[in-house]
Amino acid sequence: MRKGKLLVAPAISWLIFFFGVPMLIVIAVSFAARTPYGQVIFNFTFANYQRFLEPLYIRIFVDTVFTALVTTLITFCMGYPLAYSISKLPHKWQQPGLILVMIPFWINFLIRSYAWVVILRSQGLINTLLLKLGWITQPLPLLYNDYAVMLGMVYALLPFMVLPIYVSIEQLDHRLLEAASDLGAKPFTAFRKVTFPLTLPGVAAGSILVFISSLGMFVVPDVMGGAKSALIGNLIQNQFLSARDWPFGSSLSIVLAVLALVLIVLYYKAIQKQEGGTNNEEKLA
Amino acid sequence: MKKRIRLALVGLFTIALLVMGCGSNTAKQSVTNEKGEKQVLNLFSWADNFSPEVLAAFEKKYNCKINYDVFANNEELLAKIQAGGAQYDLIQPSDYMVSTMVKLNLLEKLDKTKIPNMKNIVKPLQAPSYDPTGDYSVIYTWGMTGIVYNKKYITETPTSWADLWNPEYKGRVILLNDSREVFGMALKKNGFSNNSTNKDQLDKAFADLKTLAPSILAYDTDTIKQKFIAEEAWIGTMWSGDASFTYKDNKNIGFVIPKEGTLIWADTFAIPKGAKNKELAEKFINFMYEPKISAQNYEYIGYNDPNEKAREFHSKEFLSDPMLKVAVNDVKQGEWLKDIGDGLTLYDRYWTELKTIK
Numbered sequence: 282m283r284k285g286k287l288l289v290a291p292a293i294s295w296l297i298f299f300f301g302v303p304m305l306i307v308i309a310v311s312f313a314a315r316t317p318y319g320q321v322i323f324n325f326t327f328a329n330y331q332r333f334l335e336p337l338y339i340r341i342f343v344d345t346v347f348t349a350l351v352t353t354l355i356t357f358c359m360g361y362p363l364a365y366s367i368s369k370l371p372h373k374w375q376q377p378g379l380i381l382v383m384i385p386f387w388i389n390f391l392i393r394s395y396a397w398v399v400i401l402r403s404q405g406l407i408n409t410l411l412l413k414l415g416w417i418t419q420p421l422p423l424l425y426n427d428y429a430v431m432l433g434m435v436y437a438l439l440p441f442m443v444l445p446i447y448v449s450i451e452q453l454d455h456r457l458l459e460a461a462s463d464l465g466a467k468p469f470t471a472f473r474k475v476t477f478p479l480t481l482p483g484v485a486a487g488s489i490l491v492f493i494s495s496l497g498m499f500v501v502p503d504v505m506g507g508a509k510s511a512l513i514g515n516l517i518q519n520q521f522l523s524a525r526d527w528p529f530g531s532s533l534s535i536v537l538a539v540l541a542l543v544l545i546v547l548y549y550k551a552i553q554k555q556e557g558g559t560n561n562e563e564k565l566a
Numbered sequence: 567m568k569k570r571i572r573l574a575l576v577g578l579f580t581i582a583l584l585v586m587g588c589g590s591n592t593a594k595q596s597v598t599n600e601k602g603e604k605q606v607l608n609l610f611s612w613a614d615n616f617s618p619e620v621l622a623a624f625e626k627k628y629n630c631k632i633n634y635d636v637f638a639n640n641e642e643l644l645a646k647i648q649a650g651g652a653q654y655d656l657i658q659p660s661d662y663m664v665s666t667m668v669k670l671n672l673l674e675k676l677d678k679t680k681i682p683n684m685k686n687i688v689k690p691l692q693a694p695s696y697d698p699t700g701d702y703s704v705i706y707t708w709g710m711t712g713i714v715y716n717k718k719y720i721t722e723t724p725t726s727w728a729d730l731w732n733p734e735y736k737g738r739v740i741l742l743n744d745s746r747e748v749f750g751m752a753l754k755k756n757g758f759s760n761n762s763t764n765k766d767q768l769d770k771a772f773a774d775l776k777t778l779a780p781s782i783l784a785y786d787t788d789t790i791k792q793k794f795i796a797e798e799a800w801i802g803t804m805w806s807g808d809a810s811f812t813y814k815d816n817k818n819i820g821f822v823i824p825k826e827g828t829l830i831w832a833d834t835f836a837i838p839k840g841a842k843n844k845e846l847a848e849k850f851i852n853f854m855y856e857p858k859i860s861a862q863n864y865e866y867i868g869y870n871d872p873n874e875k876a877r878e879f880h881s882k883e884f885l886s887d888p889m890l891k892v893a894v895n896d897v898k899q900g901e902w903l904k905d906i907g908d909g910l911t912l913y914d915r916y917w918t919e920l921k922t923i924k
Contacts, residue, residue: 317907317908317910318666318669318670318905318907319641319644319645319648320648320670337915337918337919337922338918340922341918341922344922395789398789402796402798403796403797403798404796404797404798422737424798425783425784503743504789507782507783507784507785507786508743508784508785508786508921509782509784509785509921510921510922510924511918511921511922515921516918519914519917519918520914521641521645522639522641522642522645523639523641523744523745523914523917524641524910524911524914525641525644525645525910526911526914
């Protein structure tokens with residue numbers, strides 16, 4: 282018993298120091314006030330959360346959630362086929378396929394964003410090419426708008442969708458598909474009735490990763506959106522830097538964290554339910 | 567099977583943390599100096615703010631090592647210094663931040679006897695309004711915000727801030743990504759002070775900016791030069807030093823100080839409270855104003871040299887740079903930004919609102 286406690290001690294203290302304490306500080310600051318020069322004073326107040334309920338900030342929050350939803354949807358539409366086709370590659374090509382998905386991660390994200398700027402700007406690769414070909418006479422405004430922001434987000438987060446889906450497709454029991462085919466299901470029906478439902482946990486995991494990550498994005502709107510749109514990530518960044526309002530910034534971060542937590546809890550509930558469901562089916566069999 | 571998915575998820579979360587947690591640079595731990603070891607000057611400044619050769623010359627002369635860390639804006643600097651400034655010996659706050667830091671008691675008084683070269687600085691910049699006694703800061707780089715424009719697309723020389731509102735420039739206008747700069751500009755356009763915290767005046771400025779919003783290509787401070795060099799933008803607000811830099815790569819660039827007046831700014835040298843190596847920091851400041859060194863340094867960074875004694879060491883090219891000249895000639899048009907304390911909340915609100923306009 283005692284030995285057991287000793288063994289978990291490092292894990293527990295790791296969690297306390299690197300997760301618990303910083304989180305508690307953020308929570309404490311979110312209920313604090315501040316001086317005009319940005320020093321935090323610990324007078325307990327709900328003012329920061331009340332301020333969040335003002336229409337201006339609610340609107341930014343709704344915009345952010347909407348952007349994150351669209352990002353999730355697009356990464357799903359692109360990520361599922363990609364993951365599926367990688368899993369159907371000959372075995373020796375699967376690993377390289379996955380590595381290609383991961384490679385961009387080895388380069389700093391900020392640099393990759395600026396690479397997009399070089400590609401999309403008015404004297405950039407695409408516009409220069411189209412002008413040379415004579416297909417356009419004026420450079421297209423490809424950058425510094427909401428579409429560019431969306432492109433940047435999808436680009437940044439696609440791997441988070443592909444990898445979990447790939448894992449779930451990879452682990453699918455192939456005998457089930459054989460059984461489906463034996464029972465007369467055409468490939469598409471088999472996909473619809475067998476493959477897709479059984480890979481839903483991967484889809485859910487990918488969606489949650491993408492959704493939560495895009496909620497906090499602030500680099501893409503700044504670099505590719507020309508800092509014109511305010512997403513909640515930019516708002517938080519602003520509160521901590523130029524507005525010198527750490528308490529308000531903290532309360533915004535807490536709101537985001539709570540939303541993320543709720544989603545993760547829902548995900549685990551759904552997974553457990555599905556696991557329960559599979560068990561029942563096994564019992565019936 | 568589910569277990570493995572979870573395992574993969576844990577791995578992914580780790581990657582996510584690594585990739586998304588792209589925080590800004592953290593300070594290097596100051597190296598402890600035991601006797602006989604090299605002294606270390608921990609310098610916290612803006613990126614590319616010194617000639618590397620000048621830094622190397624200082625390291626050689628005083629047999630020391632410079633740790634050069636960078637921040638992106640004053641608020642980041644303030645946040646880091648408030649969180650424990652003693653890890654730095656020398657910092658470079660801008661004008662208004664100097665007065666904030668003095669009020670917050672975050673700066674050491676400079677020992678002027680150790681910095682005799684301070685006398686070389688031109689008189690009007692020796693005791694500016696943000697540090698009227700000149701006890702806490704020494705001016706390093708300074709400049710003014712003006713209108714930058716590309717002569718290829720804009721044939722009529724702009725004279726007023728109102729020229730940014732010209733509908734022909736729609737989608738080609740860039741403003742600095744900074745609430746005080748943008749609202750300061752709009753306040754000046756209406757003939758108000760750029761330190762105003764008067765609600766009616768700010769309302770007027772905001773109403774104007776709302777009509778400008780559809781014309782904006784981007785708000786940008788860090789990469790604004792590239793946007794003008796690549797001719798993505800035609801007209802916008804820019805600091806004189808950046809304009810000089812841009813002009814070197816694109817000769818179509820012009821720069822004017824609008825008739826309504828504008829913002830004048832300076833970055834300074836200051837020493838944070840509790841600095842471990844105050845003496846070396848003062849030696850560094852003094853070194854930077856040695857006429858020859860100063861000339862070499864400002865030629866490299868391309869900002870106006872406030873050092874009077876350095877003029878004879880500067881190249882003709884530097885002294886006749888059209889952008890830098892504009893700032894020297896119009897210095898009286900400038901108004902220093904003051905710390906507006908609580909007024910900043912008002913600016914921030916308008917700023918956020920401005921960014922939500924589609």
